[in-house]
Amino acid sequence: MNTAIEAGGLTKQYGSHRALDGVDLAVEAGTVLGLLGPNGAGKTTTVRTLATLLEPDAGTARVAGFDIVRQRREVRRRIGLAGQYAAVDELLTGRENLILLGRLLRLGRRGAGVRAAELLTQFELEAAADKPAKEYSGGMRRRLDLAVSLIAAPEVLFLDEPTTGLDPASRATLWRMVQDQVAQGVTVLLTTQYLEEADFLADRILVVDRGRVIAEGTSDELKRKVGGERLEVAVADAAALAQAASVLAPLAVSAPQLDERQRTLHVQLPNGMGALASAATALEYAGVGVEEFALRRPSLDDVFFHLTGELAGVPATEKAQKTEKAQKAEAAR
Ligand SMILES: Nc1ncnc2c1ncn2[C@@H]1O[C@H](COP(=O)(O)OP(=O)(O)OP(=O)(O)O)[C@@H](O)[C@H]1O
Ligand SMILES: [Mg+2]
Secondary structure (H helix, E strand, O other), X not given: OOEEEEEEEEEEEEOOEEEEEEEEEEEEOOOEEEEEOOOOOOHHHHHHHHOOOOOOOEEEEEEOOEEOOOOHHHHHHHEEEEOOOOOOOOOOXXXXXXXXXXXXXXXXXXXXXXXXXXXXXXXXXXXXXXXEHHHOXXXXXXXXXXXXXXXXXXXXXXXXXXXXXOOHHHHHHHHXXXXXXXXXXXXXXXXXXXXXXXXXXXXXXXXXXXXXXXXXXXXXXXXXXXXXOEEEEEEOOHHHHHHHHHHHHHHOOOOOEEEOOOOEEEEEOOOOHHHHHHHHHXXXXXXXXXXXXXXXXXXXXXXXXXXXXXXOOOOHHHHHHHHHHHHHHHHHO
């Protein structure tokens, strides 16, 4: 395996708080590693350390074949970083931002202009090229961030939450642009809060929590950890739900989970078509009015919840309300 990013025992302490507590990872060249984890897990710290913006307290890492501490300049020449807190000058236009960075990277006046024009085309920013970045929409801004990180045609690209806050269409556009880079052989390490983003883009996924790696694998491998496929049954009326549950319970691996509001239940059956057929027959025989009968594979959200106990998939606002409630309850105690 040709390893583009390799880290062992990375540790980073902020005062008494250990943000990274021995992170190991390896990313094969030309692949995408997705770093998943709840807020404060250490994702940004990992990215900034590997991108040589922070020095680890312990541990070692090599990026594009060079040591992140002893060969910082060599590393910097070969990487791009589009951050959670990106480095675009709001007052400059998209083109000016690109040219400025190109010149800082010693592409020369002409070279920088040519590269800027190339990137503006590639990232569909030609129409907005000469407007100040502060007038860009969120999606345009993220595309500019990505373009800026690619000026020097890096071998390794770090993307810290590249699509947070974008609408689904802009997100899909950005995903396609990241895939274009991977197709050209670029190695990508990305952090994300969106599990479907990791599912879609990442070859392998690392789940981090409190500065430690708590799981690693392909999306499918992680999903298998949560268990096999589950049968999802939706019933016509609420009364039928309990009936469906009691009919299916004897066939199931564990107790059926009910969702009264959605009038659905989830149940894990033994593997094989036989169990599925028995479930259908039993419901039919008991006269349960079934509206939907579907097999559902566990999602990455299920994995995330299983591993971290976090409310993945809950919209941020709802999450915030929950935290607020918890804080009020804490204060009342
Ligand atoms: N400059 C700093 N000084 C002190 N503590 C810090 C600093 N930067 C990060 N931390 C702490 O280190 C931990 C890891 O932070 P980090 O930003 O890496 O998390 P993250 O996984 O990127 O979170 P998020 O999903 O919110 O972006 C957090 O507890 C954070 O409060
Ligand atoms: Mg972060």
